[in-house]
Amino acid sequence: MSEVTGTETMREGHRAADGFDLYFGPVHPGSGNFGVKLRVDGERIVGARADPGYLHRGFEKLMEYRTPMQNAVLSDRLCILESLNWNLVHAEAVDRLRGTDVPERARYIRVILAELSRIQSHIIWYGVLSKALGFDTGFKVAFGYRDYVLDVFEFVTGGRVYPAGYLCPGGVRRDLPEGAKKRIEDLLAKMETMLREFEAYDSKTIAARCRGIGVLTLDDALRLGATGPVLRASGLAVDVRRDAPYEVYDELDFEIPTRQEGDAFARSIVRQREIEQSIRIVRQALDRLPPGPLPPVRPKVAAKIPEGEVYVRNEIARGEAAVYMRSVGENRPYRCKIRGPDLLHMIPVLEHLLVGAEVADIPAIYWSLNICPADMDR
Amino acid sequence: MAGEGTERRRAELLGRIESSVGAEARVASDGTAWISVPKEDVESCLAVAKREGFDHCSAISVTDWPEEGAFEVTYHLWSYRGKVLLTVTTRIDREEATVASAIPLWGPSAGIHERELHELFGVTFTGNPDLAPLFLEGWDGPPPFRKDFDWRAYVRDTFYKEDDPRERSYWD
Numbered sequence: 001m002s003e004v005t006g007t008e009t010m011r012e013g014h015r016a017a018d019g020f021d022l023y024f025g026p027v028h029p030g031s032g033n034f035g036v037k038l039r040v041d042g043e044r045i046v047g048a049r050a051d052p053g054y055l056h057r058g059f060e061k062l063m064e065y066r067t068p069m070q071n072a073v074l075s076d077r078l079c080i081l082e083s084l085n086w087n088l089v090h091a092e093a094v095d096r097l098r099g100t101d102v103p104e105r106a107r108y109i110r111v112i113l114a115e116l117s118r119i120q121s122h123i124i125w126y127g128v129l130s131k132a133l134g135f136d137t138g139f140k141v142a143f144g145y146r147d148y149v150l151d152v153f154e155f156v157t158g159g160r161v162y163p164a165g166y167l168c169p170g171g172v173r174r175d176l177p178e179g180a181k182k183r184i185e186d187l188l189a190k191m192e193t194m195l196r197e198f199e200a201y202d203s204k205t206i207a208a209r210c211r212g213i214g215v216l217t218l219d220d221a222l223r224l225g226a227t228g229p230v231l232r233a234s235g236l237a238v239d240v241r242r243d244a245p246y247e248v249y250d251e252l253d254f255e256i257p258t259r260q261e262g263d264a265f266a267r268s269i270v271r272q273r274e275i276e277q278s279i280r281i282v283r284q285a286l287d288r289l290p291p292g293p294l295p296p297v298r299p300k301v302a303a304k305i306p307e308g309e310v311y312v313r314n315e316i317a318r319g320e321a322a323v324y325m326r327s328v329g330e331n332r333p334y335r336c337k338i339r340g341p342d343l344l345h346m347i348p349v350l351e352h353l354l355v356g357a358e359v360a361d362i363p364a365i366y367w368s369l370n371i372c373p374a375d376m377d378r
Numbered sequence: 379m380a381g382e383g384t385e386r387r388r389a390e391l392l393g394r395i396e397s398s399v400g401a402e403a404r405v406a407s408d409g410t411a412w413i414s415v416p417k418e419d420v421e422s423c424l425a426v427a428k429r430e431g432f433d434h435c436s437a438i439s440v441t442d443w444p445e446e447g448a449f450e451v452t453y454h455l456w457s458y459r460g461k462v463l464l465t466v467t468t469r470i471d472r473e474e475a476t477v478a479s480a481i482p483l484w485g486p487s488a489g490i491h492e493r494e495l496h497e498l499f500g501v502t503f504t505g506n507p508d509l510a511p512l513f514l515e516g517w518d519g520p521p522p523f524r525k526d527f528d529w530r531a532y533v534r535d536t537f538y539k540e541d542d543p544r545e546r547s548y549w550d
Contacts, residue, residue, distance in 0.1 A: 053513035060498075061523050096408050222433055225487025236458070243461045244409075311410055311454050311465055313436065324439050324454065339437035339454070343494070348486035377513055 024362055026054050034346065034373040040359060048354035050347045055377040063336040068094045069299035071336070072165030078338065079375040080161065081124050084117035084153075085316035086375070087167035092246060093312045093325040093336075094169035097305050105290045106171030107247045112184065112285045113156065113167060114247075114314075115278040119191060120149040121317035122271045122278075125370040126198060129268065132363035133209045138201055145194040152187050156180055168297055175294035181286055188279050198272055210264035214353045214365035217262055224352055225344035228319025230369055233270045234262035240315035252284050264368030271370070274317075304331050318342060318370055340375030347376070384409070388462045391430055395464075399423045403464075410463040420468040421478045424453060428483045431457045432464060435484035438491035440499040442525040447472045449501055453480065470501070479505035498523035 025035030033054040039047035059078060063071045068090075075090035076083040088110055095102055102110075123146040130138025150160040156176060157163035166173050216226065221234040231238065239256045241249040257273030259266035305327040313322040319341030326335040346369070353365050392403045392411055399422065403413040415423045432455035441450040453466040470477050480488035482505070492503040497512050500521035511517065520527050538545040 053515060056513035058522065058529070061529065099407075223485040223487065225435065225484075225490070227434075238458055243458075244463065309412075310406070310408065311436075311463060312408075313456070313463070320436065322436055322454065324437065324452065326441055335439075335441045337437065337439035337452075343490060344487055347490050352486075 022359070024366075026051065032371065032373045034371070034376070036350065036354065038354065038359075038362075043358050043360070045354050045357050045359065045362075048351045050351055052347065052373065052377055055373045057378065059378045060336055060338055063333055065332065067299070067301055067303075067331050068169045068305065068333070069165065069301075071333070072168040074165075076159075076162040076165065077374065078340065078378065079316075079318070079342075079372045081372050081374075082117050082121040082317050083162055084113045084157075084167055085121075085314065086321065087163060087165060088114050088247075089312060089314045089316070089321045089323050091167050091169045092314070093310055093323040094305065094333075096310045096312060097308050097325060097327050098169070099306070100170055102171050103294060104248075105175075105292060105294045108285050108289045109172050109176060109294075110167050111247050111249065111252070112282050112289075113153075113163075113172075114316075115282045115285070116149055116152065116184070116187075118317045119275050119278045120146055120153075121370075122275050123149070123194070125271060125317075125367070126268075129364075129367040129370075130201075130205070132367045133205065135201070135205045138198075138205065141194070141197055145190065148187055148190050152180075152183055155183060168299075170297040171294070172297065174296040175292050181289070184282065184286060188282060191275065191279055195272060195275060202268070202272075206268055207265055210268055210364050210368060212263050212265075213361050214264045214357065214368055215262050216349065216353060220352060221262070221349075224348040226319070226349050227341050227344070228315065228317070229267055229270045229274065230319060230345060230349065232256065232258045233266040235260045240313050240320060244313060246312075246314060248285070248288075249281075251288070252281050254281050264364050267368045267370075302331055304329055305333060316341070318372060318375070319345065321375070338375075338378050340372075340378065342372050342376040345369045345376075346371045346373070384461055387460050391457070391460050391462055392464075395423070395426050395430060398426045410465065412465045412467065414467045414469075417468050417470050417477065420451075420466065423466055424455075424480055424483055427455055427464060427466065431459045432462075433458055435480065435488045435491070436463075438480065438488060438495060440495050440501055440523075442472075442499065442523070444472065444525050449475050449499065451477055451495075451501065475499070475501040476504055477501065479503040481506055497521065500524065 022038045022040050023035055024038055035051040037049045037051055038045050075086045078086040123142050127139045127142030154160045157166035216234050218234045218236060221231050237256045237258045254277045257270050259270055307327055307329040309326045311324045313320055322339035324337035325333050328334045357365060396403055401413055401415050403411050405411050434456040436454040436456050439452045448469045449472055451468050455464045479492055489506055492506045493509055493512050495501050496509040498521055534548045538548050540549055
C-alpha cells in the first residue's frame with residue numbers, strides 16, 4: 001500500500017474516469033452520524049474521504065458562555081457513549097485551574113464511575129461491531145448486559161445515559177447512595193460472566209471476520225495520531241492512567257493489555273482485556289473507598305475561575321481525551337479546546353485503513369476503531 | 379504527582395530544549411511544561427521538541443485575543459518516552475494570521491487539527507495542502523469561533539423574524 005492517505009488521494013469534487021463513488025453513511029445503519037465518501041474500483045477501495053460535521057454543535061464556543069457547573073452538564077454530550085469519562089476531563093481542568101483539593105472519597109468515586117463508564121462503552125462497541133459483522137446474537141447479548149451498568153448509573157447519578165454533570169468541578173454532585181457498593185460488586189460479577197460469553201464467540205465469528213483486516217502498523221499509528229486501544233493493539237504499551245496518573249490511579253494496580261498484530265481482531269482483544277482490567281480497578285477502588293459521608297457539591301454561579309491555563313489529559317475508552325482551558329479570571333472559561341480521540345481515528349486513521357481494503361470489510365474496519373462522531377465533531 | 383525520576387527526566391529534557399531555542403520554559407504545579415516563543419522561532423522550537431522525543435502531537439489550538447490584535451497558537455505535545463507534556467505557544471498577527479504547518483514534523487495527526495483551526499478561526503497553516511472545510515457545510519460567514527463573531531446575533535438575524543410576535547422577544 002502506498003504512503004498516501006485517503007485525504008491525499010481524493011480531493012473534494014474529484015471524479016475518477018474509472019471506478020465509481022460509493023457513500024458509506026451518513027444514513028447507513030452502521031455508520032452513525034458520519035459518512036465516508038469512497039472511490040471504488042470493483043470491490044477494492046482506492047480512495048476514501050471522511051465527511052464529518054453532522055454532529056457539530058460548537059461545544060468549544062458554547063462553553064465560553066457558560067459557568068463550569070453548566071459546562072459540566074454540557075460535557076455529558078461530548079460523547080453520548082461515555083459521558084462520565086468526559087465529565088471527568090472537564091471537571092479536572094476546572095479543578096486544576098482553581099487548585100481545588102478534591103476530597104479523597106470523591107476521587108475514588110470518580111475513578112469507579114469512569115471505569116464503569118469505560119466498561120459500558122466497550123460493551124456498546126462489542127454490540128455494534130457484532131451487528132456490523134451480521135452477528136446479531138452478539139449485539140443482543142452485549143446490549144442486554146449494558147443495561148445492568150445503566151441501572152447502576154441511574155441509581156448513583158439519576159441518569160442512565162446522561163449523568164447531568166455528576167462528576168463535576170469540586171468532586172461529585174452527591175455521595176454514593178446507600179447500598180451502592182453491593183450493587184456495584186454484583187454488577188462486576190455479571191460483567192465477568194459476560195466476558196466469558198464474549199470469549200466463546202471470539203474464536204469463531206469475530207476472528208473469522210476481523211483477523212488480518214485493517215492492519216495498522218505502529219509507525220502509521222503514531223504518524224496518524226492514534227491513541228488508546230487502537231495504538232495499544234499496534235504494540236505500544238501506553239496509557240495516560242499509568243504514564244501521567246490522575247485522580248487515584250497511581251495507587252491502583254492494573255495492567256495495560258497490548259497486541260502486536262495491529263488488525264481489527266487485535267483491537268477487539270485489547271478492548272475485552274481492558275474490561276477485565278477495569279473490573280480489577282473498580283474492585284480495588286471499592287475496597288479502598290474512604291468512609292463517607294461526602295457533602296454534596298453546590299454550584300456557585302458567581303465563583304470565578306482564577307487566571308491561568310491548563311491542558312488536562314485523560315484515558316477514556318476510545319483513547320486520549322484532553323481539555324485545554326484558559327481563564328482570564330471570569331466565572332466562565334475564556335477558551336475551552338476539546339481534544340477527542342475520534343478526530344484522529346475517524347479521519348486520518350480511518351481513511352488510511354480503508355484505502356486498499358475490500359468493500360465487504362468496511363464495517364469490520366470501521367467499528368474496530370470504536371468511533372464516536374459526537375466527540376469528533378464536538 | 380510525578381516521581382523523582384520523572385522530574386529529573388523532565389528537567390534534562392527542558393534544559394536541552396531551552397538551550398537550543400533560547401527561551402525559558404515554565405513548569406506548572408501539575409507537572410506540565412510551557413514555553414513561549416516568537417512566531418519566527420516556532421518552527422525550529424517544534425523541530426527540537428520532535429527530535430527530543432515529543433512523538434505525539436496531542437492537539438493544536440488557537441485562542442483569540444481581539445483587543446491585542448493577536449491569535450495565540452498552542453501546540454500540546456507529549457513524549458511517550460520522557461512522559462512529559464510540553465505546550466509550545468506563539469502569538470501571531472490577527473490580521474495576517476499565518477503560521478507554518480507542523481505536517482513535516484507530525485504528519486496527518488497535526489494536519490487535521492490545522493484544518494479544523496483554519497475553518498473555525500481563519501488561521502492559515504502554510505504548507506498544509508488540505509485546508510478544506512471540515513465541519514461546516516456551505517458556510518460563508520466569518521470564522522465562527524473568533525471572539526468577535528456573535529452567534530446569538532447571527533442566529534437571530536438569519537433564522538428569526540422581528541415582526542413575528544412569537545419571535546419578537548429575541549430582540550428585546
